[in-house]
Amino acid sequence: MVELKVPDFMKDSHAIFSNVVEYEGICFPAVARPHILKQLKTFEVREDDLILATYPKCGTHWMMEVIFLMQHDGHVDKIPRNVNPALHGGLSFGVPPDMKRSVMESLATQPSPRFYITHLPSQLLPPQVWTKKPKVVYVTRNPKDACNSLFRFANANPMNKEPIPWEKIYQNFMSKRAVFGNWFDHTLAYWEHRNDENVCFVTFEEMKKDIRSVIRRLEKFLGVTVTDDGLERIVEHCSLEGMKKTYAKVEAASPDGVHYTRAFGQIPFLQKGVSGGWKALFTDEQRDAVDKMVKERLAGTGLDAIYN
Template structure:
């Protein structure tokens, strides 16, 4: 699948941002789709995965799907149609007139869908119908580094790629796509005690995935057998997911639309914590750590990120 013209280069994707109600978005998120989100019909049995970009979205998606099938990966039905499996806020190529929200609206219950939208732009019915919301975040330094690799993945040698300096500058600015990481994370952190919200971190998943699955089990009311737990741990590992995604690409006609953005850029990368050290200068590291200390001080989230 070819990229839509508006996203023909990584540089264009980063710099041709769209502003909506004070938040900046990539060219895939257009105002008419954001307007549709406002009237999106939420169902009480929905499970909504909310994340900041490059914070483990597809990893958590796989964990949740594995949990639905007690770890039996072969029983998961893969939806390869991006109109039903993309971000709730996205517009759809090639004409960018259709919205993913339309496809999700037509999907049968129970639905699992994901979005990078900040808390204030979620469908308003989220707060009245109270579906389950899982929020996953990650050290912003790692998220920034992951985004840098992701947007340049098609051709790392292209002259139209995003430089590290531009990625760093944009990611930690007020023009960051889907809003600034700090505002995004704190927006959901402020709802961490809501009965229908579970706030998790990428680092917790890396350190003790088993414990995270147990928390999800309790939150979702979805019992997992001891054998199922072992299957989940196996298939949700980086190597396990690579094997699964390779099989999806092989067995499904449009498998790469499930495993890669536009069928091109792999969703699974290194799956590590601390990979940011390969890109950040000492000055950037210190600047970012100072931002985290100042913006997260006294919030409680500084226990996780400092």
């Protein structure tokens, strides 16, 4: 059995916002220890690495499942479901319970090709990402929906002593002290790399609208082959209901399964997976504030046409 005990300082989701680590002007949750963040500068990247980069709550596990399914032509039962800290901890995190050993140290011992996930802003990625040019898939999402999903995720933690108020999460999300950086800074920095040959920029919304087209675009980018039958299998198994069935099987198959499907074995990675869910929480004033920021920050980028 894999021991992934929850570190004491992360047992309550309030710690996501109150117990932060600051590094080069960016706030990180406490699972990203200072000595680990310093390792980013010297992490040895490989040319055949595949990196999934996302802003938190923008479709990370959805895209991860799509990629796994593509690598196996949609045969969901062929996907290995081992608890890999590089997939379920993030490149900037430590490995529980004491967080002294980094995910990067774990990755260094893994054979190629490696697949790992990160919420790092582009300027803090290991420098070799931009020299060795491994493939990077980046996913972003409507900022209002990302904020709404963060609220649901943080409050789904059964270890919370009390609920986290919506206003607190909204204010943090909109500030420069948002964990992993502000959504606008994070998304725009990756957007600048959208035409790099090793970067594929995808939005949550286009995945919702036409997942088949996204899969075919990724097929070319990743250099994998997806048959017509495989495409239909992927569409079926990467739907929210399909993923819920898969994750339920993973949890039932092993006591370690919850560490694959839930953060620290407690908080479900899968939420509602919808666009527009923000409307249930945002006040008119909050909506207008985000829309104003979208208009100002995304003007002329091409992203403004998606999120205005």
